[in-house]
Amino acid sequence: MKKGAALLTILVLAGLVANAPVSMAQGSNPVQVETIPNPYxxxxxxxxxxxxxxxxxxxxxxxxxxxxxxxxxxxxxxxxxxxxxxxxxxxxxxxxxxxxxxxxxxxxxxxxxxxxxxxxxxxxxxxxxxxxxxxxxxxxxxxxxxxxxxxxxxxxxxxxxxxxxxxxxxxxxxxxxxxxxxxxxxxxxxxxxxxxxxxxxxxxxxxxxxxxxxxxxxxxxxxxxxxxxxxxxxxxxxxxxxxxxxxxxxxxxxxxxxxxxxxxxxxxxxxxxxxxxxxxxxxxxxxxxxxxxxxxxxxxxxxxxxYSKDLLSQLNRTINVIRERLTNLTEENENLTKKLSEYQGCESYWKNEVKVRDYQIDRLNSRLQREGALAVAVFLVGVILGVAGGYYVVGVQRKRIVSKRRR
Structure with a gap:
């Protein structure tokens, strides 16, 4: 889930960059205004x-x-x-x-x-x-x-x-x-x-x-x-x-x-x-x-x-509005970049945690396999010993009974 969230964030950022003005491609650089050439x-x-x-x-x-x-x-x-x-x-x-x-x-x-x-x-x-x-x-x-x-x-x-x-x-x-x-x-x-x-x-x-x-x-x-x-x-x-x-x-x-x-x-x-x-x-x-x-x-x-002066004033007002929007977009872009970095840090942390968990599971599996084999061996030894002991005890008892009868 964390990896999927990080990927979604990257896609959202890519969409913002693709639809941003050209001047935003350089991050938070100031807007470049074309200068009027000098008469010559x-x-x-x-x-x-x-x-x-x-x-x-x-x-x-x-x-x-x-x-x-x-x-x-x-x-x-x-x-x-x-x-x-x-x-x-x-x-x-x-x-x-x-x-x-x-x-x-x-x-x-x-x-x-x-x-x-x-x-x-x-x-x-x-x-x-x-x-x-x-x-x-x-x-x-x-x-x-x-x-x-x-x-x-x-x-x-x-x-x-x-x-x-x-x-x-x-x-x-x-x-x-x-x-x-x-x-x-x-x-x-x-x-x-x-x-x-x-x-x-x-x-x-x-x-x-x-x-x-x-x-x-x-x-x-x-x-x-x-x-x-x-x-x-x-x-x-x-x-x-x-x-x-x-x-x-x-x-x-x-x-x-x-x-x-x-x-x-x-x-x-x-x-x-x-x-x-x-x-x-x-x-x-x-x-x-x-x-x-x-x-x-x-x-x-x-x-x-x-009325070019009035038109220029209106144009300047429009430019100021656009600059303000660009500033907002820049701040939003920086916030999203910061969040993306946080998500990427979380992703790295959980990747490491998953590796630790996988390692522990592997160890537990190995241990269970070893302990399971040992238990079976002990059980078999016990069975074997149990059978042999019983056989010995029964045999001794039989011998005693026979001896008594002979007496």
């Missing part, structure tokens, strides 16, 4: 490129071409996703002059790390009658890239172009928010260049997971930077929509475009986002209005970000 910014340089890595982006600057040759989206993307087609620059400026379309000829570049968390890329180029600069500012804590364009007067129009690989999403729609007087309007449309009347709030190309799906997978968009000139037109352009295509490649991409009139010196700026769907990035960059217009479910995601 570092710069590597090779013979041909300068590579800037941040928490959200990887930006590659070509030393020979003096251009941003690639932008990779890093956050929640494994492996990193190259946003632009490999055949096209990641950022470019196109201008129209005398009815002809030209790309800016980039002649110089400079990468400056302003602080531990901030980096600046300056590109310099030539237009027909002056110098143009394109500045990118981003950092370890920024889910966006600020782009500032400074250009001389002369060309009819300037186009800030961001080529986006069309195949990184199953289907694309476009949404824009802009000011009409004092009213902010939102509109969802097909991918196209849209007049915003210098009142752009923000615009987004929304990559959906498939032709018949409404789930967002990728966002390529920008908002107007306060204090900088707003674009007169904004939106996306397919190569087939271009009357004169300045690129050799004619398919497989969309040009995310901001268009500015060039009749006067230009100081324009946008806050650019190229990332997988991330509510925090959208809110931080000011793209919430067009995203909500095309994807109403985003409002709930934004609310979760806004």
């Amino acid at each position: 910014l570092y710069i590597n340089e090779t013979n041909q490129t300068i590579i800037i890595n941040t928490t959200y982006y990887e930006i590659i600057v070509g030393k020979t071409s003096h251009t941003v040759t690639a932008i990779y989206s890093l956050k929640d993307t494994n492996p990193p996703l190259e946003v632009n087609p490999a055949s096209l620059p990641a950022l470019d400026v196109i201008y129209v002059q005398n009815g002809e379309v030209y790309r800016v000829n980039w002649t110089n570049h400079q990468v400056i790390q302003r602080s531990q968390d901030l980096v600046e890329v300056d590109l310099t180029g030539q237009v027909s009658n002056g110098t143009l600069t394109l500045r990118l500012i981003t950092g370890s804590l920024k889910p966006y890239i600020d782009v500032v364009l400074t250009a001389p007067q002369g060309p009819t129009m300037y186009y800030l172009a961001v080529p986006v690989s069309e195949n990184i999403s199953g289907r694309w729609v476009q949404a824009v928010s802009y000011y009409s007087g004092e009213t902010l309007l939102s509109q969802v449309m097909n991918v196209s260049l849209t007049s915003t009347g210098l009142g752009l709030d923000s615009i987004a190309l929304l990559g959906l997971t498939g032709p018949n799906e409404t789930t967002l997978s990728f966002i390529a968009g920008y908002s107007n930077l306060p204090g900088y000139q707003s674009p007169a037109e904004a939106g996306g352009l397919y190569p087939s929509q271009l009357e004169k295509n300045p690129y050799n490649s004619t398919e497989g991409y969309i040009l995310l475009t901001a268009a500015y009139p060039g009749g006067a010196p230009l100081l324009a700026g946008v806050r650019l986002v190229l990332a997988k769907y991330d509510p925090f990035s959208i809110l931080a960059s000011g793209l919430e209005e067009p995203v909500k217009a095309a994807y109403p479910g985003a409002a709930d995601d934004f609310r979760a970000v806004i």
Whole structure:
């Protein structure tokens, strides 16, 4: 019975361990909480490129071409996703002059790390009658890239172009928010260049997971930077929509475009986002209005970000409850282990007692066997002696009787 009870206890403990959280497998060790990684910014340089890595982006600057040759989206993307087609620059400026379309000829570049968390890329180029600069500012804590364009007067129009690989999403729609007087309007449309009347709030190309799906997978968009000139037109352009295509490649991409009139010196700026769907990035960059217009479910995601402190408090309360339960389970496990040890000690004691008992029984059996044989021998001797003695006595008596008779 004791051995059966000990076995039952072991089975019960095994069931508890099998159903306990993984963290309990190590007994009473404290609960391991995954730490949040630190934001980062570092710069590597090779013979041909300068590579800037941040928490959200990887930006590659070509030393020979003096251009941003690639932008990779890093956050929640494994492996990193190259946003632009490999055949096209990641950022470019196109201008129209005398009815002809030209790309800016980039002649110089400079990468400056302003602080531990901030980096600046300056590109310099030539237009027909002056110098143009394109500045990118981003950092370890920024889910966006600020782009500032400074250009001389002369060309009819300037186009800030961001080529986006069309195949990184199953289907694309476009949404824009802009000011009409004092009213902010939102509109969802097909991918196209849209007049915003210098009142752009923000615009987004929304990559959906498939032709018949409404789930967002990728966002390529920008908002107007306060204090900088707003674009007169904004939106996306397919190569087939271009009357004169300045690129050799004619398919497989969309040009995310901001268009500015060039009749006067230009100081324009946008806050650019190229990332997988991330509510925090959208809110931080000011793209919430067009995203909500095309994807109403985003409002709930934004609310979760806004009230993240409350959600974290609720999560912490839940974690504390779980920790308390884990502590109780640990104590219960220790008590059961202690009882099991006691039962195992009792089992050892009674096993020894059983051995002693078996030994005593064996001795008693041997003794009984020996004493039984001796008793039988004594009995037989007694019988033999008894018979012989009787025979002797009877014989003597007979002899006496005979002698008497003879007398």
